[in-house]
Amino acid sequence: MTVMIILLSVSLSVGVFFLLAYRWSVKNGQFEDDQAPAYRIFFDDKKQQPK
Amino acid sequence: MIATSTSAISTACAHCGEPCKPSGDRRVQFCCTGCQAVYSLLNREGMSDYYCLNETPGVTIKPARAGKFDFLNEPETAAKLISFKDNTSTRVTFYLPQIHCSSCVWLLENLQKINTGIYSSRVNFMSKMVTVNFNHHVINLSEVASLLTSVGYEPHISLQNEKEEDKNNSVKTWWKLGLTGFCFANIMLISFPEYLGLDYASDPLLTNFFRFINLLLSIPVLLIGGREFYENAFNGFRQRQVNIDAPIALAISITFCRSVWEICTGASGGYLDSMSGIIFFMLIGRTLQQRTFSQLEFNRSYRSYFSVNITVLKNDKEKTKKINLLEKNDVLLLRHLEIVPVDCILSKGEGVIDNSFVTGESAPVNAGVGDIIYAGGKIAGGSIEAIAIQPFEQSSFTRLWENGAFAKEKEDPVSFVTIISRYFSLLLLLIATTVFIYWQVKDPANAWNAATAVLIVACPCTLLLSASFSYGFIMQLLAGKGIFFKNTAAIEKLAAVNKIVFDKTGTLTETEARVKYEGVPLSIWERNIFLSLLHQSIHPLCRAVVRATDFSPVALKDCREIQGKGMRVVVDGKLYKAGSAAFVQAPSGENDKSRIFLSVDGVIRGSYAVVSSLREGMGSMLSSISGYDPGLLSGDNRSSLSQMGQVFPSGALLLFNQSPQQKLDHIQHLQQQGNNVLMIGDGLNDAGALKQADIGISLVEDVFSFTPACDAVMNASLLQHLSVVLKAAKAARTLISALFIFSLLYNVAGIWYSATAQMAPMIAAILMPASSISVVLLSALGTRYIGWQMRLPKTDKNHLLT
Known part of the structure; x- marks a missing residue:
């Protein structure tokens, strides 16, 4: 069962990474x-390049 | 807008969707010229996509005064809005409360198509802010603000910006929640094997590993997640108070210490899962409760009512001056719709002054050269010049704010959560000590265990959870119906009210006057002539009639106005006169002062009567709250006494001609008689009374319009349902009390187990989430039920809840 120690350590470090x-x-x-980015996806991208 | 004539078929305005009368055979209809202007501007600039993304996405346009944003060109003022500036570009952030849909985002992020001086712009939808990068050589700050206004998004500029702090706070809250949640979930998971039969004796290595990992994970929960509980408890102690955080802080630290001890001695895994669980749930509850409406300003002082800068004439040159630097004898130039900043003497021009916001008087007054005009009045009609007779700080208007009611923040009343927690803590310590002594006598080995277990299990976290979740839910619920509370204490105060006092103008009556025609019916032609004639006048009555009536304007030649009397014009050889009873030689009758009489060739036709009309449903509203002994405090004259007498229950105290100070004193008097007073008002003349009252509610047509300092902001349309709102506040209090009892039962059960020294980690682990989750669930269901009982439609006119 000592493998649990390794597994738990690995999974916890993944957790800490997140x-x-x-x-x-x-x-x-x-x-x-969390709203504006969702809307932006739907805008057609025909913006003029800013000078 | 109130008009007596009802429109035939109404269609929706193509810009904002407000109902409007179809005119002509146009394919698209508009409710006002403002909306039409935006529509044509966007079409001209090739930005009609705005209307494709959503149906009628716009916001009804209110006309803005030209030069309204000139004050933004002052470097000092601008610095408060500008976040970055270099040689060519400037970045500025505006707050636009109108943002509510994807079209808004699209339009505001394509501003560069309308003006090439703008490089880019970015919308933050949640906080309704737009950040604009622009070339300040091409377009200046005030022009950017005007541009936004011209497309229907007028920036709200308050120069007391605390947004930066808000942002830091929200980052902290999110991080705290995330971290605690992460640790809690992992601790729960790692504790499972022990519950499911992992035994210390059979596998000491693995068990110890699990336990120490748990200990490690619980440290951030204790230090970061639990920090605010220690801090609050400590602050309470310093003020010699025991607040609800004190027993919680005690329980958390004892749980932790005992768990450390048990883990180190190898006795058991401790109660770390319960501890991190309650901290996590309580943090969620706190966050929910503290989520107030930061977009609304509840603490506005009179200063935010005035514009920041005033135009002063010096040697015939216009200069802007900061309002608080105004001195005696400064010559002020006041334009249409501007607010008079200080008491002054009119020196040039004819003014119509609308004092309704300051004094509650419903009819505007005329002022001529030499008249004194008082601070707070709004100029209607043309611009005038006036000489200040006092510096800003000494004006009659600002003096009200020197009253004691404004000096200190209203103390939060002792909430019953606080009272209960005080007794609870004492009782808890008492029980713990008794248990300790009992076991010391009977079986000393159990004494420490039992006493600490009592303190752990009896943690009033469920009490706190029930209060914070219920108040949080109730606040959201009521906001959905159109009443926004400053904080949860205000809801509690509303439930305790036993006396209600109303303001009249703007509160019980509509701000816009209603116009009635009485007399011989006019032909359409005559009607148009009369109204076009009245249209030429700036007299307040004429303006009220014209505003409230629809007509097709007729071009009139040689209209003549006889100042203070009336108007005359000759059309096709006929003499049309409109004015006072004396002017058209009409027999005098009742309420002549609010009538315009009409005559053609000396024959009286009839009169327009301007009456301030009651809001809908006021009569039934007032009778439904007759138990609260409603009273009236009006700044207006007694002319509406009979009208008010009819709607108020008989015997109600109706006071007229009240100055702001008198209103405040009256409320104070009522409080001295032991009443919990609710004041409902709208204007600055109520500011003192709203502040003095136990709870002050400001009534608004639009929640972003100016409101005096208050505890809650209510949509005017909700006033007729006041009794329902009061019932909901009471129901909320009952709900919380019921949940308190419910959660106390959990505590009693827990204390019983621990006092008899049967408390196993397993039971604690079940009891904790069960009690927390059931309390949260019940408070959510209870709030739903209250909302359902209210039977009021959900409104979100101002898109505050998006």
Whole structure:
């Protein structure tokens, strides 16, 4: 059953990796607005290039 | 808009979807010229996609005064909005409350198509902000604001920006929740093997490994997730109070210490799963409860009512001056719709001053050269010049704010959550001590175990959960119906109200006057002539009639206005006169002051009567709340006494001619008699009373319009359902009390188990999530039930809930 120790360590480090990714996304402001990006996908991209 | 004439068939405005009368044979219809202007602008710029993404995505356009945003060109003011500036480009962030759909996002992110000075723009939908990058050599800040206004998104500019702090707070909250959730879930998972039969004796290595991993994971929960509970408890102690966080902080730390001890001695896995679980649930509850409506401003002072800068004339040159720097003898130039900033003497021009917001007087007054006009009045008609007789800080208007009611923040009343938690904590310590002594005598080995178990199990987390979840849900529910509370304490206060006082103008009556024609019916031709004639006048009555009536304008030549009396014009040899009773030689009757009489060639035709009309359903609303002894506090004159007497229950106290100070004093008087007073008002003249009252509700047509400081903002249309709102607040209180009792039962059961020293980690592990989840579930169901009982439609006119 000692394999459990390795498995648990691995799975926890994967978990911690995602926790850190979550922290980055929070700091990056991805939780501030969850509506506008969804709308933006549907806009036809015929924007003029800004000068 | 209130008009007596009903339109034939109404269609929807192509821009905003408001119902409007079809005119001509156009394919698209508009409710107002503002909407039409936006529509044609967008079509001209090739941006008609705006209308393809959603049906009628626009917001009804309100005309904005030209030069309204000039003050943004002052570097000092601009600096508060600008987040970045270099040689050519500037980045500015505006708050646009109108944002509500994908079309809004599309339009606002394509601003560069309309003006090439704009590089790019980005919308934050949740906070309704748009960030614009622009070349400040091509377009300046005030022009950007005007551009946004011209496409229907007028920025709301309040210069007291605290958004940055908000943002940091939300980052912290999200991170705290995420971290605690992560640790809690893992601890739960890792605790499972022990519940399912993993035995320390059979596999000490694995068991110890699981236990220490749990310990490691619980440290961030304890330090980061639980931090606010220690802080709150500590702050409470410093103020010599025991708040609900104190027993929670105690329970958390004891749980942790005992778990560490049990793990280190190898006795058991401890209660780390329960501990992280309650912290996680309580954090969710707190977040829900604290999610208030940051877009609304509840604490506005009188300053935000005035524009920041005032145009001052110096040596015949116009200069802008900060409002608080105004001095005596400054010559002010006041334009249409501007607010008079200080008491002053009119020196040039004819003014019509609308004092309704300040004094509650419904009829605007005329002011001529030499008249004193008071701060807070709104200029209607043409622009005027006036000489300040006082500096800004000393004006009659600002003095009200020196009253004690404004000096201190209203203390939050002692919520019954606090009271219960105080007794609860004492009782808890008492039980723990008794249990300790009992076991010390009977079986000393069990004493520590039993006493700490009591403290762990009796943690009032379910009490806290039931309060925070229920208040959070109720606040959302009521917001959906159109009443927005500043905080949850306000709901509790509303439930305790036993006396209601109303303002009249703008609260019980409509802000827009209703116009009635009495007399011989006019032919369409005559009607158009009369109304076109009245259209030429700036007299408040004429304006009220013209605003509320539909007509096709007729070009009139040589209209003549006899100041203060009436208007005359000759059309096709006939003399048309409109004005006071004396002017058209009509017999005098009742309410002449609010009538315009009409005559053709000296023959009286009839009169337009302007009456301030009651809002719909006021009579039934007032009788439904007769148990609250409703009263009236009006700044207006007694002319509407009979009208008010009819709608109020007999014996109600109706006070007229009240100054803002008198209103405040009256509320104070009522409170001294032991009443919990609810004041409902809308204007600045109610500001003192709203602040003094136990709970002040501001009534608004549009939640973003200016409201005096208050505890809640209510949509005007909800006023007729006031009794339903009061019932809901009471039901919320009952719900929370019921949930309290329910959660106390859990505690009693838990205390029983632990006091008799039967508390196994397994039972704790079941009891904790069961109690938390059932309380949350019950509060959600209870709130649903209250909402269903209210039977009111959900409204979200201002897109606050999107």
